[in-house]
Amino acid sequence: MSASPKITESPVEKVDLPNKVFVGNLPFKTTDEELREQFELIGPVAEARVIRRGKRSLGYGFVAFVAASSVDACVKGAKVELDGRTINVEAARPMSETEKVPAKRRPRRARKAKVEEAEGAPKSEAKVDAK
Secondary structure (H helix, E strand, O other): OOOOOOOOOOOOOOOOHHHEEEEEOOOOOOOHHHHHHHHOOOOOEEEEEEEEEOOEEEEEEEEEEOOHHHHHHHHHOOOEEEOOEEEEEEEOOOOOHHHHOOOOOOOOOOOHHHHHHHOOOOOOOOOOOOO
């Protein structure tokens, strides 16, 4: 019998949700470092991450604090501003099973009239009554 390899999880995935906050309405130019600096004013930050699709920011992120008391202070605190925008701060909660599965996207179809025009077919002409 051979020993099966042990599977380990990355430390990023093991960050506890009780110490994590969701940060919404971020300016698109916000970096992970800027997010960390802003929230280190409240308490020690274990991780700060802006969520991106490719290189483009999606306008939200997550901040994991070392202590749960920092989360309470952050959520109960006054409005937080970053680059002139008031950002939303809420306690993070786990995704439901339906949110974890990405929705399948259907390919876009071109409209029939636009396809005909592109092929050089004449547009349908309106009938004119000559009374």
